[in-house]
Structures are given as C-alpha cells and as structure tokens.
Amino acid sequence: MRLNYPAHVRVVRVPCTGKVDLIHILRAFEKGADGVYLVGCMEGSCFYEQGNFRARKRVEHAQRLLEAVGTGGQRVQMYNLSSGEAPLFAQYAREMSERIMALGPNPAKLAMDVRQGKAA
Amino acid sequence: MIVAKGKPLEEIIEAVKDCDSILVAGCNECVTVCEAGGSKEVGILASALRLYFLNQGKKTQVGEITLQRQCDREYLIQARESVESYQMVISMACGVGCQFMAEEFANKPVQPGVNTMFMGGALERGVWSERCQGCGSCLLARTGGICPVARCAKRVLNGPCGGSSNGKCEISKDVDCAWQLIVNRLKALGRMDDYEQIIPLKDWSSDRAGGPRKVVKEEVRQ
Numbered sequence: 012m013r014l015n016y017p018a019h020v021r022v023v024r025v026p027c028t029g030k031v032d033l034i035h036i037l038r039a040f041e042k043g044a045d046g047v048y049l050v051g052c053m054e055g056s057c058f059y060e061q062g063n064f065r066a067r068k069r070v071e072h073a074q075r076l077l078e079a080v081g082t083g084g085q086r087v088q089m090y091n092l093s094s095g096e097a098p099l100f101a102q103y104a105r106e107m108s109e110r111i112m113a114l115g116p117n118p119a120k121l122a123m124d125v126r127q128g129k130a131a
Numbered sequence: 132m133i134v135a136k137g138k139p140l141e142e143i144i145e146a147v148k149d150c151d152s153i154l155v156a157g158c159n160e161c162v163t164v165c166e167a168g169g170s171k172e173v174g175i176l177a178s179a180l181r182l183y184f185l186n187q188g189k190k191t192q193v194g195e196i197t198l199q200r201q202c203d204r205e206y207l208i209q210a211r212e213s214v215e216s217y218q219m220v221i222s223m224a225c226g227v228g229c230q231f232m233a234e235e236f237a238n239k240p241v242q243p244g245v246n247t248m249f250m251g252g253a254l255e256r257g258v259w260s261e262r263c264q265g266c267g268s269c270l271l272a273r274t275g276g277i278c279p280v281a282r283c284a285k286r287v288l289n290g291p292c293g294g295s296s297n298g299k300c301e302i303s304k305d306v307d308c309a310w311q312l313i314v315n316r317l318k319a320l321g322r323m324d325d326y327e328q329i330i331p332l333k334d335w336s337s338d339r340a341g342g343p344r345k346v347v348k349e350e351v352r353q
C-alpha cells in the first residue's frame with residue numbers, strides 16, 4: 012500500500028502489547044519522548060487472550076500518573092486494529108502526532124535540554 | 132503475608148516536593164508479592180518522581196534500591212551508604228520495614244510509600260483478602276480453620292449473629308459471613324458437635340488490648 016505516516020513516529024516492536032509495562036511508558040518520557048501510544052490487536056482477538064486488555068489498563072494507569080506529575084495524561088493512548096488495517100495504522104499515527112503537536116514538547120525533555128545547555 | 136497498597140502519587144509528591152534528593156527503597160518480601168513495594172513498584176515511583184521534578188524545573192535526585200528485607204537490621208545496614216547519600220527515604224516496605232528503616236537511620240526522614248493493610252493472601256492476581264489479625268491466641272482449631280476474629284465483622288466467637296443472610300454478612304453482600312463458612316466447613320468435616328461447644332470468653336490480653344507486644348524466644352536468644 013506504501014502508505015505514509017508522520018516520520019517522527021518511532022515504532023518499537025513487541026511480541027504483544029501485553030508485554031508493555033508501565034515502567035516502559037514512563038521511561039520513554041524520561042528519555043524525552045513527547046508521546047507514547049500502543050497499537051494492539053482488536054479486543055477479543057489477542058493471541059494471548061488478555062494482552063491488549065492488560066495493555067489498556069496499563070495505559071490508563073500511565074495516564075493517571077502522568078497527569079499527577081504534570082506531563083499530561085493525553086500524551087499516552089491505546090489504539091486497537093487488526094493486522095489488515097494499514098490505513099488505520101497510518102491514521103492513528105497522524106491522529107496522535109497532531110495531538111502531540113498541539114500539546115507541545117514533553118516538559119521533562121525541555122528541562123533536560125536546558126540543563127544540558129541544548130535549549131534553543 | 133503482609134498486604135499493602137501504594138499511596139496515591141499526589142500524597143507522596145506533597146510529602147517530598149521540597150527535597151533535594153530522595154531514595155526510593157523497596158523490599159523483596161511481602162510487598163513484592165502483593166505488588167506494592169518491590170523493585171518493580173520502586174522503579175515506577177522513582178520514574179514518576181523524576182518526571183515530576185523535571186517538570187517542576189528542579190534538580191532533585193531520585194535513587195532506587197530494593198532490600199532483601201527492611202524489617203531486619205542485617206539488611207538495612209548493608210544499605211547504609213546509599214541511604215546516607217540521600218536527604219530523604221521513601222520506604223515502600225510495610226509499616227514494620229518503614230519503622231525499622233527510621234530506627235536504623237535516626238537522622239534520616241523516612242516517608243512511607245505504601246499504606247499497610249492487613250495479613251492475608253491472594254485470591255487471584257490483583258485481589259488480596261484478610262485472614263489474620265494476630266490476636267496472639269489462635270482459635271482456628273475450634274472453628275474449622277476459618278478465623279472469626281479476622282473474618283467476622285463483629286469478631287463474634289459463637290456465631291452467626293442475626294445479620295447473617297444467605298451466607299453473606301450484614302455489612303455487605305460482597306462479604307461472606309465467617310460463621311456461615313465455619314458451619315459449612317465443620318459440617319464437611321463431620322464435626323458439628325464442636326459447633327455446639329460454646330467458645331469461652333477470649334483472653335484479649337495477648338491481642339493489642341495488652342499494649343504493644345513482643346515475642347521472646349529464650350532458646351534462640353543470644
């Protein structure tokens with residue numbers, strides 16, 4: 012299909028979204044990510060049965076924690092699609108990208124940049 | 132095991148927000164099993180705090196350590212160097228570990244990271260239930276292995292009370308009546324004669340009513 016999606020989306024492959032833990036999401040923000048989203052299989056069609064449900068709960072937990080620390084819960088999102096829905100994959104990437112653009116950079120990254128003298 | 136649950140992040144932030152450096156200290160025993168204060172939860176809290184301080188433009192250092200046990204001096208003294216290099220400690224251990232930490236490092240402010248709930252076990256992943264209140268004189272032999280002190284809302288020793296209905300306690304339809312469970316179990320064991328025996332007044336002096344308790348075992352004491 013050769014579909015395009017925003018070039019700044021970095022894909023991290025995992026065997027199942029159920030592999031993604033809360034700490035992975037938080038560390039991504041500590042390392043400067045502006046947003047994190049998980050794309051899992053359709054609910055009910057997880058090969059491991061519960062993986063994408065677990066992922067959703069962890070995303071919701073991450074949203075609460077990120078809200079409390081001032082990063083903002085909207086920077087994390089869970090999406091579901093089937094492996095045959097490439098256009099939807101590209102659409103989710105655009106949707107998340109637009110949301111993050113509107114929110115601006117991760118405030119923790121800006122603080123780290125200032126500390127390292129990299130601020131614009 | 133001792134069952135605990137994490138304190139709300141907002142409460143922890145409020146307690147540590149003015150600190151320059153914080154050590155988040157976990158425990159490898161009960162709180163690891165009940166997923167409240169093991170190395171995994173330490174990592175999550177430390178990461179969240181680092182993000183908080185960065186977002187606030189503060190340079191607060193947040194370190195992580197997980198001890199084999201916090202309720203044991205033997206392990207606490209091994210952490211001395213780490214503890215001494217931070218301004219404050221958040222103990223993710225139960226109330227016992229947190230207090231031992233505070234006693235060992237008398238000049239170090241120690242903040243609990245969890246609320247210690249009870250002695251119990253897991254019914255399923257993510258669900259823990261109370262089983263023992265440490266009353267100091269165990270009745271389980273008489274009650275079919277089900278504790279009326281920990282599991283009956285009124286601690287009735289010759290139950291059930293009049294509030295038992297369809298096997299549930301009057302405090303909530305989600306709570307089993309302990310005495311219904313006891314009767315069911317005694318029936319299954321063919322020991323209903325035991326049920327007819329009145330349990331005498333319990334000596335509560337071995338419970339908290341007698342003040343803070345201590346166990347001394349002379350044969351192993353040094």
Ligand code: SF4
Pocket residue numbers: 282283284285286287290291292293294295296299300301302307308309310311
């Ligand atoms: S209903 Fe059962 S568990 Fe509840 S208070 Fe009465 S005896 Fe105890």
